[in-house]
Amino acid sequence: MMKSTSSAFARIKPSGIRRINTLAAQQPDCIPLALGEPDFDTPPAISAEVAAALARGETHYPPNCGTPELRRAIAAYMARQGIPADPEAVTVTAGATEAISATLAALLDPGDEVIIPVPAFTLYEAAVHINRGTPVLMSTVEAGFQIDEGELRALVTPATKAIIICTPNNPTGCLLDAASLDAVAAVAEEAGIFVICDDVYNRLVYEGPYERFAVRHPELADRTVVVDSFSKPWAMTGWRLGWVSAAAPIAAEIAKAHQYMVSSVPAFVMPAAARALEVDPTPMLDIYRARRTRVLEALDKMGMPPAVKPAGAFYAFIPVTQTGLGSEEFCERAIVEAGVGLVPGECFGCAGFARLSYCVADDALDEGLRRLERFVASLRG
Template sequence: MSTEFSTPKLVTKLPNVGTTIFTVMSTLAAEKGAVNLGQGFPDFDCDPHLIDAVNQSMRRGLNQYPPMPGVVVLREAIAAKIKSLYGVNYNPASEITITAGATQAIITAILAVVHAGDEVIVLEPCYDSYLPNIELAGGIAVRVPLTPGTFRPDFDKITAAISSKTRAIIINSPHNPSGMVWSKEDILRLQEILASTNILVIADEVYEHLVYDGAQHQSVASFPGLAARSFVVSSFGKTYHVTGWKIGYVAAPASLSAEFRKVHQYNVFTVNTPVQYGVADYMNNPQPYLQLSAFYQKKRDLFREGLKYTKFTLLPCEGTYFQCVDISAVSDLSDIEFCKWLTTEIGVAAITLSAFYADGFDQRVVRFCFAKKEATLHAALARLASL
């Protein structure tokens, strides 16, 4: 007598999530031997001194569980950095938490504060984790478009989106995918709008050190009316060219951090011990992050100069390591079909901007990542020159 077993059928919690465009384009790039300027990560190594610092931590026996919020020396180093850059004091004991990258930080903040039926304002285009995170928390995403072309925040639309159910707003500056950077006036306007509300802010500032042309990153931490209601998220992966290490942090007032840590304790508990100690040691020298804007501006300028010889229309790139271009003068294809054609026929992979909108809004704009070796950028530009 044989018994057949079947796997129970599930009702998915994320019915709108499938294979991402990042996976599709990276796979296609590999198949076609294309230069991959799609996904946002460097193709060069980090500073060997950072590797040495982590290796020394391992050899010192720092390989067991660290404290749940993160090792003390790293939290203290982060607090000192924030004080130096933004002039605000965060208590490393109660207001800074080390996370397994910024993506984990964002979902943890959302799960900590969003209840079923709460609304969260999201400014599109946006990083692809925001909407699924809200859905998993039982919240309702209220999508507000950034201004097409410039991608600047539209504060009239943001104000109109606020309701009695609004629990939080997610902002991202410097902005992925557009490269737009919020100005001081933008931040002050948001502070004014939220002043009479109980709305929380989740500020995705992972590209805080990638701001160009002499501009300064305006962290919400610098603005008391926002700092008091904000989770400020940053990423060592972006800052130190180690995206695969998945280490970041959140700075937030003690009461918000306490709720954040309740969730953090059970979805990650804590983060890789020797990496934490190694990063803390490496942070003794601030020059790597202080010089990062100049490092990437050189790559941005090289890439933009090369693109001038194509029919692409270059959009502004005020920060991040992404360059968006309008393809209207190059092709009549949709942005998705154009990226597939570009990868297959020209040998350069890019990412569609429509992938960063829930409704797939196609503005005929695609995004390139220039966090690459100069040789990689020259190779891509040589192929793009045919356009």
């Protein structure tokens, strides 16, 4: 008899978003409003740095946590955002994806519980399983996608190790309000747990008030882990570049996880990453803002408004059960029958909704919305 593969991985399903994208790709002429990535190319000023780095021969193993120049640039960038960071406590990672995975690897012992307010980015739950932890999902739907202190406190057990928060949120575009951030702080302080802040959309905010946990609660810097990424603000998803910053003792453990799992990010992309930090992403934000208006108007017209008006990121999270379909069926049939791709809420731990992404050019967005309108009308008979 042969031994089995890891039981932790047996619990994880391949990403549902990929499955939907594959289904959409198989459908001729489908308009995918499903992708969580900017449709823009990386600004040329950033990309140009790669050729220059290669010409300088920057093709050798770099320092594990990133070049001193890039770590200093990130720390200075964070300081400008109101989050003091020591360059030595910054690790440059293969996207926020690795930052989150390395953080959980560094923090968790087998059986530790991690509270995940849902809907949430799929990675969190999988990464907790991979690290032999137990995800504890906390639905925020009833609380309007905010975090209720009493509910959060009720989920804390002696095994609770951390909570992962994300604002602006994927998939809702919601910003956590001050009361939510304070609830997390109060519970984290009482229970001595870590707060992992997935802040990858922090530059994509349309209207405030917006506050980051690390800025509002500097007194908890000893247990706060800040994750950020080059992917979203500078249209650099394919570069696979992000970072994580934490207090020195935690950062040292995360650096070990990173060192043994990844070693480092490529040497010749790091000058470009440092350059990106100086590039203003506002022109792209303005385009998303205009698209958001188009999306909200169209959804309103078809009687399918999002659960909340998105104030950040580039998603609308739409309740779909009023059409008589569950969200998986809604999204699958929208692809096959109408040629428009959306992601079912199940992919974010929250059935009954579909995520629409407006990371597509205006013409495609308008056509995708027209198709969605026809599809919804056909369901209503």
